Amino acid sequence: MSSQLEIQPRELKFVVELNKQSKCTVRLVNKTDQHLAFKVKTTSPKKYCVRPNVGVIQPKSVHEFVVIMQAIKTASVELACKDKFLVQSTIVPDGTLEEDITSEMFSKDGVKFVEDIKMRVNLVFKAPHSPESTTNEILKQADANVESQVINDDSKPVKDADVTPTQDVKSEKTKLMKIEPIDAVVSSVQKDVETEVTKDVEPMTRINEESKVIESRMSTDDEEQRLFRDVEEMKSKLHELESKLSKAEMTISNLTEDRRQVIQERESLKQEMDFLRTRKVERRVQDGFPLLFVCMVALFSLIAGYGFHP
Structure with missing residues (x-):
């Protein structure tokens, strides 16, 4: 099929x-x-x-x-x-x-x-979104911003009045390389890391709480489903028992009816036997009465014959 x-x-x-x-x-x-x-x-x-x-x-x-x-x-x-x-x-x-x-x-x-x-x-x-990976991304981005800032400072067009000694330019570059990452960048990175960590921690705690609530709900739903299944099984078993009881009642009623019919047939047979017995006795009486009558008539005729004999 x-x-x-x-x-x-x-x-x-x-x-x-x-x-x-x-x-x-x-x-x-x-x-x-x-x-x-x-x-x-x-x-x-x-x-x-x-x-x-x-x-x-x-x-x-x-x-x-x-x-x-x-x-x-x-x-x-x-x-x-x-x-x-x-x-x-x-x-x-x-x-x-x-x-x-x-x-x-x-x-x-x-x-x-x-x-x-x-x-x-x-x-x-699925890989989890951890705070460490967020911190590494922020540090990489900060380093890239610093490098781009230094490159932009090198590539700026400089006027003739500003280019007096080359050592001043090198010193300014070294100041940018030393001071910017240490003071401003690190503080900004720390602030960004703290904000990102708090942003990531709060949703994680909220997710954990929500998952616990959902788990409790799912456990209650599972218990309800189990109870529903048990109730359905009990209903089916009760239905089967009721059908069996109805069948047993039908068989008992049939047996009682058969017994009643047997008793009635037995009583009718007994009555017929009694009736046959009475008919047999009556028939015997009817069959014997004419013979006695004949004997009596014969006896009276003999007596009468002897009486009238000279």
Whole structure:
């Protein structure tokens, strides 16, 4: 059977920064004329959060879900990530809602078709913007400004009145080379470094606070999702128990009805047996009465014969 679902992209790519979450958006394209239900699974559920992880895609339409990777606190992470995702899809009837999707819909029982699509994870690490690199850039820029200033002083057109001795020019150059970097440039560089460091430190602290808040929210969301899954599983189990109880009640009612019918048949048979027994006795009485009557008549005729004999 051809693929009923198209995934874009087929590989999850996360740009990783320390102490910062990263996310990736995935598009699901329903290529069929029927409604498709999907479910997203991962080998590392504590590391990723999928929103939403289940849903229904309309025919010939597109549905999106977002995968959020938790913030990484240390740089000791392998570049070749072994985490994997699995997207399952199956055909559902029209009118199916997201709340109606259960794990039993994606069980492969041999009757319905369940498509499995695997996705890999690719991590791209981004170099952090450290205050040291900012300081080095500022020092390099300051050195370049000093050199350009000295070169500009050398290249200025000088009047004849100003060019008296060459030693004065050399002394002025050495003053510029010695005094400018030490006094003005160093102080400006220190001020720039301090401002840059404070600018970089404040966003980092703010980012850390925001990441902690987001982590707490994500943990609560994960707990809510787990609770929702547990409640759904309990509902499905209760539904199964109710169906089994209804079947048991039906079988008990059928057995009681059969027993009642057997008792009735037994009573009717007993009544028929009694009736047959009474009919048999009556028949015996009817069969024996004419013989007795004949005997009595014969006896009376003999007595009468002897009485009338001379």
